[in-house]
Amino acid sequence: MAKRTIELIVNGDRYELAVDPWRTLANVLREDLRLTGTKVGCAQGDCGACTVLLDGRSISSCLTLAVEAHQREVTTIEGLAPSPDELHPIQEAFVQHGAVQCGYCTPGMVLAAKHLLDNNPAPSEAEIRAGLSGNLCRCTGYNKIVDAIGAAAKKISDTGKEA
């Protein structure tokens, strides 16, 4: 099968790529753009480690073909912090609340949380847990992740900054 030329807008940067049509977005992000913050924990859409935002919506990039993202906006974990020396409030909350252990699920968790808070700025604890239903973690037991997301929601609404 011939390669397809696609244009991806990733974290605001435009890339023109020739890719095999069967390649996943996760694979192209990691291997071609070297954005390795997107993790592959199962490659089957079960674990959520590969979560990215596609036009603002959280998706499993291991189940999405790169060609499907043609001319669409992709946000990966590398694109979330507002500047090199500043963290996004969700990232900051993950650090401060001990929501990170091995860190392999973390990029996906953070982006799932971003999607959640974009759509529901003041979620209840149950809504946060439901919002993480597509993301597995084996280290933390989730509670500190849930706490961190709650704290980030509060901070974002208090400061009116970035959601």
Add this chain to the structure above:
Amino acid sequence: MKNPAIIGQSIPRLDAPSKVTGKAIYTDDMKLPGMLYGKLLRSPLAHARIKRIDVSKAKALPGVKDVIVGADTPGVKYGNWRLVPQSQDELPLAVDKVRFVGDEVAAVCALDPETAEKALGLIEVEYEELPAILSVEEATAEGAGLIHQESKGNVSLVRKIDYGDLDQMFAKADYVREDTFRVHPVQHAYMEPCSSLAQTEEGNRVTLWTSTQTPYIVQCLLASTLGLPENNVRVMKVQIGGGFGGKMELRPWEFCAAFMSLRTGRPVKFTLTRHDELAYGRRRHPMTIYSKVGFKKDGMLLAKDFQVMLDGGAYNAMGPTATFLCGTFGNMLYNYPAYRYFGRHVYTNKPPASAMRGFGAPQAAFAAETQMNMAAEELGIDPIDIRLMNAMQTGDVIPDVATISSCGFKESLEEVRRISGWDQKRKNKTPGKGLGIGCFSFISGGVFNWFNTKYNFSAAEVKVFEDGTAQLAVMACDIGQGPDTVLRQILAAELGIPIHKIRLISMDTACTPKADLGTWGSRVTLMNGNAIIEAAGKIKAMLRPVMFSELDLNQIHDLAFEDERVFVRANPKKGMDFAECVYKALRGREGEPLTARGYYTPRNKGLVSPAFSFGAQVAEVAVDQDTGQIQVEKMYTAHDCGVAINKMSVEGQLEGAIQMGLGYALMEDLVMDDQGRTLNTTFLDYKMPAAEDMPPGESVEIETYEPEGPFGAKEAGEGLAIPTAPAISHAVFEAVGYRCMETPITPEKVLRALGKIK
């Protein structure tokens, strides 16, 4: 004893910013110039002789750079128990025989992963199938075929413990019960699938980045299997995406990456899939546990006879240690005047079981704690009271094992009783609801030198500089549990400098001091922490003469290192900045930096561990009597981990342990067919708890001071994975009367017990 202020602080982990921004580099994130992609061909059969392998078609495929089979390798067997060479039963690639579905038979490396995968399909292997032995009962039956010729009866290792007069004690007992428990296999399910990348230089030196818990063990065993000096292998720092015991041995893909890199002169990387991990990966030992226990009628324990068969799968892996620890934890927590353990590690044609969070203890505790609850019920004694009556305490001696140097077990029992509302809730029972208890004890690192290292168990190198900063070098590795932060907290406390002024070099076998046995058995904080304290003490000794001569101090003065200052403890005004002190100490040393090394090896600490943690957990559950669904409503925990160095990290360990314990009790199970194939090889089918499945929790830390630990610290986190399953099981019994003797506790088993289904 008053600890420095930084001890016990919930300092956010220093590696967290790189992890939340995606900058942290794990092995599979790495790509080197000219790198080749490796893939493994695995046996589709559980037990077979290899009659013929033909790799010619695979080799001829354009893009394939190397194909290897067992006969191409040096054929050196390996295994973690170097102390017992006959226990080393594994080869990187099978020779003559395959012993489980997934046994590695050949490896390919190619320009891209797709070509490597295609090449695997072109390798022709002709097998002569042998009968597959899939249970410990079959394996140990008379006339059973042998999985390894050397192991008669398919038993690879026997562990016996025997003290007290068992017969006499049972004769004295008013109440004796015998039970048999069966516990099932589960998997670590670390989120990062294993990955290894090898690069060679100067002909025969190998650098390996690999998802491991034990860089030193991998270095040594990789060198021996390659036929190279140890010094030619360097294992280097990467981020590790969880381990839980599943990444603590040399693995075939580590060997194949290094071996094919040597052959091709190019970097070679192997990354497993989740299917590989679930279908063929290490797992927690299934066990058959017979336990006979005797009590006086007032509840005093007299004797226990504990006989265990561990289903080890096809190779020893860390099974020998699990066999030892299962015996040790069969009689922990309570004082048994007489105890006998007979543990057998049995080969079967299944993927090897190995270490997994608790290392033989979760299985032992499931049986022991459940049986304790059964006895309490029949003797008419409250389950907490019967435990308090028999509980170990500080100073107790376990024959041939250890003297308990700190123990907050009784306090844990009292606290968990209080916070769970135990007495009240048991008095006013609600149908379908119940409270259950499970307890644990665990090691803080092992004493037994099964790896037969000639070096210290842990080592640290500290350097201090005239700008007031320090560098810490340790071989210990952070697999997610947090030592990259905690070890720096310990050094910061010793030197009295802020944690961010300490640069860390860890997990690099070439430039950190030898050695560190790795991250397992909850050993890092205690063992490495002690090594750091010794090294820091030597640095302080180098700084002391400066202080005494500069300030003309009296011999009776003692120095303190706090807040980036060195000063006279009795007169804090008398002192100088830490940086200045280092600067002055550097003079006259002919340019020799201030460097010191510290070491720790447990000596005269019995056979098992220098320190033990303790704790108790209560589960509150509701069982739906129509569906059999079990809802864990709340978990209450009280545990003694000595002094917590980083409270937030300890909480994180506890909460993570509950996730794993909950999964073990209720949801997770590796289901196998009658051909030895694992059937649930995706996270869709291998169910582990998600965020919505997690119950709320309440916990209390019982602070004791462990004299053998750094700043009083001991094990925290691994042991906590032990009590959850027995606590939930007991709660289910209290709720609906179903006593689980064969894990996991499923709705189907509940309904069958309630007579709702056949």
